[in-house]
Amino acid sequence: MSSLDASAIRRPLSECTRAKLESLELFGEIESTNTYLMSQPPPAAGLCRVAIADHQTSGRGRHNRSWLSHPGDGLCLSLAYTFEKAPEHLPALTLALGVGVVGALQGLNVPGCRLKWPNDIVARDGKLGGILTEVQPGRGDSVTIVAGIGINIFFREHADFGTESGWAQRAIGLDSIADELPSHELLAGTMIENLYVAVSDFEVSGLDGFRDAWRQHDWLLGREVIVDMVDQEICGIAAGVDIDGALLVDTAEGSTRVISGSIVLPESAGAKQ
Ligand code: BTN
Secondary structure, eight states: OOSSOHHHHHTTOOHHHHHHEEEEEEEEEESOHHHHHHHSOOOOBTOEEEEEEEEESSOBOGGGOBOOOOTTTEEEEEEEEEESSOOTTGGGHHHHHHHHHHHHHHHTTOOOEEEETTTEEEETTEEEEEEEEEEEEOSTTOEEEEEEEEEESSOOTTOOOTTOOGGGGSBOOGGGTOSSOOOHHHHHHHHHHHHHHHHHHHHHHGGGGGHHHHHHHBSSTTOEEEEEOSSOEEEEEEEEEOTTSOEEEEETTEEEEESSOEEEOGGGGGGOO
16 A cells, blocks of 8 residues: 555645546555556546556666666656647657656755756756656557656665666765655645646647756756767767757767767766666
């Protein structure tokens, strides 16, 4: 059984989001909240389903990495949403959700959170959390997304970030950033509110309305980066994001668009696994 109180999680929700929340399920322990929602019937178009766990036994991150946290030490939350018609540039949704996550943290007086393309939440140059967005085609033109958010609340030194690239081994928890830690429920409720608003705004206008905010929070902007794209590696200066969510990198050959890849900073390239 979960240690969380569902009514306290619903408290920060706006009336609109409450009305759109088809289900809120809390688990003490589960394999992965993303895996769970991906296996469930999709919510009706325009509605969302949320699953939250105190502990995941097989939490997953991007690129098949594992996401590990001790019971109760992190927020493990997934939100499923059905788009009646698949939006253009769906991969950019992760960026819009990132803006929503940072907005939620700012609203809870957690200072200095940034975004590292495409899915990392960064604070004090360490990994505070991440987003895993998965897509399931539905009937006709519809598509359901499951967005999983992991946030370190308490970070213990021995937490294992597995095969993350070098920079991310500098993980960090809210406990060392926030003057006053929000309750797990307030964090979860505020996150649901911001994620729902982000996903429904994205449905209307794509990444357009999020690009200014992304630029403000963009941790990579102006940094020298190495992009590992499996078959090739490019080096250059990160220069923001395109309307479809691609990372722009200024290289010696000109501007390059990166659709998928792992970003490594030159100073941590040796630590990359
Ligand atoms: C990443 O940094 O690569 C993404 C991490 C996402 C972790 C969250 S925790 C809740 C949800 N369930 C999962 O198995 N993964 C996401």
